[in-house]
Amino acid sequence: MGNCKQCGGMTRRLSMGQFETDRMGIPLVLVESVDQETCDSCGARAHIIPDMAGLVAAVAMSLVLAPYKLNGREIRFLRKAAGWSSKELADRLDVAAESITRWEKGQAVGDSMERVLRMKLGGELHPRAPAIDYDPEDVLNMKIQPMRPANLEPRRFRRVLVKIPKQPMEPLWTEPTLVAA
Numbered sequence: 693m694g695n696c697k698q699c700g701g702m703t704r705r706l707s708m709g710q711f712e713t714d715r716m717g718i719p720l721v722l723v724e725s726v727d728q729e730t731c732d733s734c735g736a737r738a739h740i741i742p743d744m745a746g747l748v749a750a751v752a753m754s755l756v757l758a759p760y761k762l763n764g765r766e767i768r769f770l771r772k773a774a775g776w777s778s779k780e781l782a783d784r785l786d787v788a789a790e791s792i793t794r795w796e797k798g799q800a801v802g803d804s805m806e807r808v809l810r811m812k813l814g815g816e817l818h819p820r821a822p823a824i825d826y827d828p829e830d831v832l833n834m835k836i837q838p839m840r841p842a843n844l845e846p847r848r849f850r851r852v853l854v855k856i857p858k859q860p861m862e863p864l865w866t867e868p869t870l871v872a873a
């Protein structure tokens with residue numbers, strides 16, 4: 693229960709079974725992770741993701757651990773999830789910032805570089821998604837399969853329990869939580 697931002701009327705909040713979105717830059721199906729708030733008076737609807745930062749980190753960790761070659765959008769998503777600029781990621785990998793731009797535009801990353809990329813991101817993101825099992829050795833020894841076909845179903849994510857981090861975190865995604873119904 694709450695108050696409508698449009699008309700001030702009473703709203704009802706319901707958990708949505710499935711919510712398809714590419715607001716995070718990669719296509720995702722969020723399962724039981726999104727609430728829909730509906731106003732009884734004017735019918736306005738809002739979609740709310742209760743723990744956006746935790747969800748982003750969990751999605752990012754599952755990408756880090758999935759043994760399919762990362763595409764450009766996924767690399768960009770991971771970099772943003774970590775909160776790094778292209779330059780910051782480039783410095784961590786000891787490559788030129790232009791390389792990051794090229795990878796994010798679709799140029800393939802070599803397998804050994806990709807493993808280093810995944811390990812840097814895993815180290816940064818795992819503390820924010822502690823419900824996901826992560827062993828850096830798994831990435832170190834990963835046999836990376838060819839890219840996940842684009843026509844495959846979008847990845848599906850379900851809300852997981854995420855521990856509250858000790859340090860308050862900046863929101864990772866600045867998009868409004870209100871989307872058109």
Ligand SMILES: [Zn+2]
Nearest residue numbers: 696699731734
């Ligand atoms: Zn209303």
